[in-house]
Amino acid sequence: MEQESKLSKDISKISSSLFQIIQKIKKNTEFYDDTCRKWGKTCSEIPSQVNDDLIKVAVTGAVKSGKSTFVNSIFKSDFLKRGAGVVTSVITKIRIKERLKAKLLLKSWDEINLEIEEALLFFDDHYLSKHTNFDLRRNKDRECLKTIYDKLLDETSFFENQIRPQVILFNNVLKNYEFCKNFVKSQDTLLELKNGRFDEHKVFTGDPSKAFFIKDVILEVNYGTIDKNLINNNIEIADCQGIDSTDSTQLSKVLQYLESSNMIIYLIGSRVGLRGADIKFLSIIDRMGISDNVAFVVNCDLSEHESLNDLVSIGEKIEQELLSFNNGLKFYYFSSLYNLFNQIKPNLITRDKKRIKAWESDQAIVKYSNGNTQRFFADFKNRINKDKVNLVFANPMQRLQIIAKGLQKKIELFTDLFSDDDNNADNALKELKETQSLALRFQKLIENSIQGLSQDLKKEVDSQIDNYFIHEKNSIIDNLISFINNYSVGIKRFEEQGLISDFPKALYFVFQDFKKEFDSFLVEKVTPELVRFVKDQEKNLENHANSLYCSYKTDLFNLYSQFGKRSMDLSIGLQAIKKRLKIKPPSANFKTRYSARIKVSSFAGFGIHSLLLCIIKALKKEPKFIMIPLSTLVLKKVSSQFKKEVLKSIKLQINVYSKKIREEYFYLLIRALSQIVNEKIIEQFQIYSVEIDKIESIIKKEQSEKSEQKAFLGLVYEEIEGVLQRINQSNCHLKESFFEDHQVRNQDM
Ligand SMILES: Nc1nc2c(ncn2[C@@H]2O[C@H](COP(=O)(O)OP(=O)(O)OP(=O)(O)O)[C@@H](O)[C@H]2O)c(=O)[nH]1
Numbered sequence: 001m002e003q004e005s006k007l008s009k010d011i012s013k014i015s016s017s018l019f020q021i022i023q024k025i026k027k028n029t030e031f032y033d034d035t036c037r038k039w040g041k042t043c044s045e046i047p048s049q050v051n052d053d054l055i056k057v058a059v060t061g062a063v064k065s066g067k068s069t070f071v072n073s074i075f076k077s078d079f080l081k082r083g084a085g086v087v088t089s090v091i092t093k094i095r096i097k098e099r100l101k102a103k104l105l106l107k108s109w110d111e112i113n114l115e116i117e118e119a120l121l122f123f124d125d126h127y128l129s130k131h132t133n134f135d136l137r138r139n140k141d142r143e144c145l146k147t148i149y150d151k152l153l154d155e156t157s158f159f160e161n162q163i164r165p166q167v168i169l170f171n172n173v174l175k176n177y178e179f180c181k182n183f184v185k186s187q188d189t190l191l192e193l194k195n196g197r198f199d200e201h202k203v204f205t206g207d208p209s210k211a212f213f214i215k216d217v218i219l220e221v222n223y224g225t226i227d228k229n230l231i232n233n234n235i236e237i238a239d240c241q242g243i244d245s246t247d248s249t250q251l252s253k254v255l256q257y258l259e260s261s262n263m264i265i266y267l268i269g270s271r272v273g274l275r276g277a278d279i280k281f282l283s284i285i286d287r288m289g290i291s292d293n294v295a296f297v298v299n300c301d302l303s304e305h306e307s308l309n310d311l312v313s314i315g316e317k318i319e320q321e322l323l324s325f326n327n328g329l330k331f332y333y334f335s336s337l338y339n340l341f342n343q344i345k346p347n348l349i350t351r352d353k354k355r356i357k358a359w360e361s362d363q364a365i366v367k368y369s370n371g372n373t374q375r376f377f378a379d380f381k382n383r384i385n386k387d388k389v390n391l392v393f394a395n396p397m398q399r400l401q402i403i404a405k406g407l408q409k410k411i412e413l414f415t416d417l418f419s420d421d422d423n424n425a426d427n428a429l430k431e432l433k434e435t436q437s438l439a440l441r442f443q444k445l446i447e448n449s450i451q452g453l454s455q456d457l458k459k460e461v462d463s464q465i466d467n468y469f470i471h472e473k474n475s476i477i478d479n480l481i482s483f484i485n486n487y488s489v490g491i492k493r494f495e496e497q498g499l500i501s502d503f504p505k506a507l508y509f510v511f512q513d514f515k516k517e518f519d520s521f522l523v524e525k526v527t528p529e530l531v532r533f534v535k536d537q538e539k540n541l542e543n544h545a546n547s548l549y550c551s552y553k554t555d556l557f558n559l560y561s562q563f564g565k566r567s568m569d570l571s572i573g574l575q576a577i578k579k580r581l582k583i584k585p586p587s588a589n590f591k592t593r594y595s596a597r598i599k600v601s602s603f604a605g606f607g608i609h610s611l612l613l614c615i616i617k618a619l620k621k622e623p624k625f626i627m628i629p630l631s632t633l634v635l636k637k638v639s640s641q642f643k644k645e646v647l648k649s650i651k652l653q654i655n656v657y658s659k660k661i662r663e664e665y666f667y668l669l670i671r672a673l674s675q676i677v678n679e680k681i682i683e684q685f686q687i688y689s690v691e692i693d694k695i696e697s698i699i700k701k702e703q704s705e706k707s708e709q710k711a712f713l714g715l716v717y718e719e720i721e722g723v724l725q726r727i728n729q730s731n732c733h734l735k736e737s738f739f740e741d742h743q744v745r746n747q748d749m
């Protein structure tokens with residue numbers, strides 16, 4: 001990583017040197033033209049682009065697998081709350097900055113109220129039905145929510161061994177309103193906790209009930225004792241909440257982060273091994289097409305295993321169970337807590353010091369853990385370096401090299417034109433004119449074929465999107481229809497629980513249960529498939545762009561030697577382009593939405609049901625006998641109505657999404673790709689785009705003046721040569737650091 005910060009500094013220095021050279025040319029010669037101006041602009045933009053780029057690492061896994069302990073061990077400090085009970089409640093990102101600062105982005109009141117409203121949907125309450133907008137800030141609304149909470153908790157706690165997410169949500173907001181009202185505002189608010197107050201972030205990030213009020217968390221930590229060789233300010237490490245949450249919104253947030261991350265570290269606790277939740281989550285990752293980014297850390301509880309053999313056999317079992325997941329998975333076995341304790345030894349309490357001692361009494365396990373730690377971090381460094389090189393450094397380095405070589409080539413052209421011998425100068429000018437007209441013809445040709453490529457790609461994307469979203473069997477819509485049709489409302493279950501007699505409550509549960517199942521289906525099945533679809537299309541676009549680029553690279557420049565040997569060795573990397581231009585696919589945040597109409601018609605059904613009850617009572621018939629099947633009937637009708645309604649709303653959302661992803665993502669990508677291919681090829685011709693009139697007037701100048709300019713350009717040429725040497729050195733450093741990493745890895749293995 002030190003290599004990386006060095007590389008980042010190198011890029012800044014090289015850009016600035018080239019920029020200054022171009023300014024010097026502008027001031028002292030007539031050589032400066034539009035191409036030089038563009039090159040100057042690129043040089044001034046490159047450093048900030050490099051520093052803006054973040055490599056993201058996600059640390060994920062089941063609840064209590066040791067994720068926060070692991071992240072703390074990387075940063076050699078207890079920055080994150082760790083411990084017993086469910087702790088991490090929100091994705092907590094850590095970055096290196098100058099000062100210790102926790103940045104918590106809090107939700108606005110509108111967002112909070114909307115989430116509560118959604119969880120209250122279909123709850124028949126007199127007060128709520130009179131007030132269209134729920135507002136937690138109103139005393140009356142909180143009182144009403146408390147009554148509803150008590151009602152739901154009394155009868156439904158541990159429904160199917162799970163507390164309903166709505167009940168948890170009501171509890172969270174009621175419990176923390178007094179505390180959070182001091183921070184939450186009508187707009188999203190940034191709460192900054194600096195230096196001495198830094199640890200206060202744990203009040204929010206380490207408490208599920210308070211984390212509800214948080215939208216985003218970034219912890220900025222200073223280098224301190226952090227190994228600069230491992231982490232630098234271009235890396236973000238995210239500690240995620242456990243993936244076994246019953247709340248699909250939480251799961252969706254983790255998956256979204258994973259989708260955008262470069263590396264996923266998946267923690268498995270050695271005490272429990274793999275759980276059902278792990279397998280379920282890993283298969284989602286697999287469906288998203290991002291399983292290649294995963295490295296597994298089996299977090300070893302050193303006090304738990306009787307011997308090294310015991311630990312090794314647990315590891316073998318885990319590896320066996322994951323065989324079907326993906327080939328070539330990487331596993332590392334070490335104790336994060338032992339590593340962390342070693343990092344913060346002086347600050348340990350006596351009990352923990354004793355624990356280290358006890359662990360160290362079994363040297364075989366400790367040695368195994370240390371060896372695996374080393375192997376992990378060597379691979380980690382390697383992987384991050386590789387991404388860094390591909391996504392962040394390679395492109396700017398190559399662009400700087402092209403600019404430097406372009407400037408030199410231009411100087412060579414001018415030097416020939418400044419020749420003492422008029423004949424030589426005339427010949428040079430003639431040659432330049434010919435090459436220039438050839439270059440212009442090629443530029444036109446290339447522009448046309450790139451335009452053609454862009455049209456073809458658009459057509460291809462259009463047809464893929466239509467197939468995926470609309471036409472094909474098994475398309476996204478078909479999957480949704482069959483889920484909805486096959487969903488059983490489970491009225492029997494309500495009957496068994498005696499809930500069916502309380503129609504409004506039964507209706508609320510029928511609806512909320514359906515919503516929960518449907519939301520999970522969207523997060524676990526629909527969205528991952530969609531992510532994969534997007535990735536497949538991206539790959540396709542990247543391949544097309546590269547094959548066109550390669551055909552020019554090999555044919556054109558090999559055939560026409562007058563353009564010289566070009567440095568076009570790098571291919572077009574779509575991910576780097578996305579990063580640079582900050583193009584992201586729209587998030588597929590499909591939601592179950594219901595119109596007011598469906599609610600009204602449900603309660604109308606209930607009204608008829610109540611009326612019938614009254615009539616039955618008036619007739620002094622035994623009501624219980626008739627009431628149960630009647631409620632069931634109404635519930636069945638209502639549920640089939642809202643299933644239809646959900647399908648309608650989701651179809652609409654998918655329609656909107658397919659338009660959005662087509663026009664606001666793929667078309668943008670195609671345009672960006674076409675532009676990059678164009679620029680990459682055209683910039684090879686740019687040196688010839690000199691203004692001939694200007695050159696002719698230079699040639700006609702006094703010899704003394706020409707000699708002066710020639711001498712000046714000679715000096716500039718040497719200066720650029722120095723810059724090119726620095727570029728080569730930086731490239732060598734990069735390759736060397738890779739080589740070292742491989743050596744460490746091979747020794748460990
Ligand atoms: N013995 C031992 N205990 C560990 C190890 N790693 C973590 N623990 C303990 O396991 C408990 C959970 O650790 P955390 O790091 O908070 O786990 P987590 O995965 O972040 O937990 P959640 O955020 O709640 O999902 C803590 O009490 C840790 O001290 C380890 O390597 N060995």
Ligand SMILES: [Mg+2]
Nearest residue numbers: 067068087088
């Ligand atoms: Mg945690």
